[in-house]
Amino acid sequence: YSRYRHNYWAARGVPTAPNLLPLIGHFHTQFVVSKKKPRWLYTDEAYYHGGSWLCGTYDKFKPVLMIGDPDIVKAVLIKDFDHFVDRRKAVFASKRDKIFSGILTVLTGEQWKGVRSLLSPIFTSGKMKGLFRLVEQKADELTAYIHREIKANSKIKIRKAFGFYSLEVISSCAFGMETNTLADGDSIFNQKVQAMSKISTGRVIKFLFFMLFPKLFQALGVNLTVPETEFFKEVVEEAMRKRENQEHKRGDFLDLMMEARKDQNNPNAKPNKYTITDELVVSNAILFILAGFDTTANTLCFVAYMLALNPEEQQRLRQEVRDIIKDEGELTYQGLLGAKFLDAVINETLRLHPTAHFTERQCTKDYTIPGTNVTLRAKDMVMIPVWSIHRDEKHWPEPEKFRPDRFLPENKDQIRSGTFLPFGLGPRNCIGMRFALMEAKLALAKMVLNFEMSCEPGKEEIDMDSSIGLMRPSEECSLIFTPLE
Numbered sequence: 001y002s003r004y005r006h007n008y009w010a011a012r013g014v015p016t017a018p019n020l021l022p023l024i025g026h027f028h029t030q031f032v033v034s035k036k037k038p039r040w041l042y043t044d045e046a047y048y049h050g051g052s053w054l055c056g057t058y059d060k061f062k063p064v065l066m067i068g069d070p071d072i073v074k075a076v077l078i079k080d081f082d083h084f085v086d087r088r089k090a091v092f093a094s095k096r097d098k099i100f101s102g103i104l105t106v107l108t109g110e111q112w113k114g115v116r117s118l119l120s121p122i123f124t125s126g127k128m129k130g131l132f133r134l135v136e137q138k139a140d141e142l143t144a145y146i147h148r149e150i151k152a153n154s155k156i157k158i159r160k161a162f163g164f165y166s167l168e169v170i171s172s173c174a175f176g177m178e179t180n181t182l183a184d185g186d187s188i189f190n191q192k193v194q195a196m197s198k199i200s201t202g203r204v205i206k207f208l209f210f211m212l213f214p215k216l217f218q219a220l221g222v223n224l225t226v227p228e229t230e231f232f233k234e235v236v237e238e239a240m241r242k243r244e245n246q247e248h249k250r251g252d253f254l255d256l257m258m259e260a261r262k263d264q265n266n267p268n269a270k271p272n273k274y275t276i277t278d279e280l281v282v283s284n285a286i287l288f289i290l291a292g293f294d295t296t297a298n299t300l301c302f303v304a305y306m307l308a309l310n311p312e313e314q315q316r317l318r319q320e321v322r323d324i325i326k327d328e329g330e331l332t333y334q335g336l337l338g339a340k341f342l343d344a345v346i347n348e349t350l351r352l353h354p355t356a357h358f359t360e361r362q363c364t365k366d367y368t369i370p371g372t373n374v375t376l377r378a379k380d381m382v383m384i385p386v387w388s389i390h391r392d393e394k395h396w397p398e399p400e401k402f403r404p405d406r407f408l409p410e411n412k413d414q415i416r417s418g419t420f421l422p423f424g425l426g427p428r429n430c431i432g433m434r435f436a437l438m439e440a441k442l443a444l445a446k447m448v449l450n451f452e453m454s455c456e457p458g459k460e461e462i463d464m465d466s467s468i469g470l471m472r473p474s475e476e477c478s479l480i481f482t483p484l485e
């Protein structure tokens, strides 16, 4: 039976990825915990096995088509998006998990479209400009935190430092919660977020069972989320109650969502089938923490590491930031946006270390892959191996080298579209991209202005965390921060 079900791709003329196991297919390759051969290397093997074009894999018996060709990637994510609106279906059955059934990442079809169009105006360039000073204040607190820490030891654990910063930024900007994590070195808020995003062995086992026996999980109403979720629910509800009649607006995400909720009662508002309810505001405020905290912190760690490994590029960046300040008197939103080398450094890091090393879509109506006679059925999955595409020599000469210049405006026309997707692509790409970039750029600008970052001798390779989930450096990863005059 297994052999019959795992013949789906071969019957369509698509090569089947190596490491296929009876019954579970390639499921195990996404749960590998190995420093020698992490998950993205299994994906990479499949990518090249399919000639970096198409390769068939199986999640247990579910067919998952890996797409490596940039034109097909663009067709799926952009041009023929209406066949691929959804991600993998997630059902939250228990009472505690219900809060997650309204989050943008898991919504499907028309409901996703409605909620996305309600939330998108929160992330416009104008709104980001309004949040600039709030984020800058946190970047200054990060600088002060590092100055304090290096008095005792110049070696800074970067995941901790950038994790504190990212948490402060997102909790302040998502719902106005001042956690004082950077000032106090820790906070109750930090502990709850850490608990919420911690990948303990128990949680991995639970998650594995959920993936293997989802129906049984639902029938038993087992919780997937941790009790700390309740804490955030209460925090957001309390903040909403307080703000209901408050005149002064902070301009954070909660304010913006509450404003959008009010606007929908305006008879002149653009009609939307979906209304912003209190539950929707609460669940998406929590989502912004989950989606924005670790991703941005990990990206900052990778950029800092790349700059430490490449001191000339670090100096070039420092000079660019100094020039902006010289011209404009201070760091401004426009100045930061116009910093071309800073942008290039972040992009080149995201190319080498995309924290989301793959992305997925579910086919919602039958679809023939352009230029082939391979037809996907509704419910088949499509997987885009971001990490492998980012390191394919065909698209990126000397792919292992850190060369920010690739992303400078004068060289950008050499980048083939569909080959750079750290935030995904198309209508369902990362909604928080603008915010994440502003946050990362501000922190980096302050770091290079205040410190020289260097590697400890003998630690010239990033020690990666091999647990499941996002791609990130290990918790022990440190850099030496030397204060500049």
Ligand code: HEM
Pocket: 104, 105, 106, 116, 287, 288, 289, 291, 292, 293, 295, 296, 299, 354, 355, 356, 359, 360, 421, 422, 423, 424, 425, 426, 427, 428, 429, 430, 431, 432, 433, 435, 436, 437
């Ligand atoms: C460097 C930081 C970040 C990276 C690398 C990143 C990356 C991604 C990626 C790859 C996706 C999937 C896109 C796709 O499937 O095409 C995604 C989706 C998403 N991200 Fe981010 N992200 C970052 C920061 C943030 C922040 C700060 C927020 C919120 C404040 C956020 C909110 C979201 C949400 C809500 C989605 C789901 C969008 C939808 O389904 O419509 N992300 N992100």
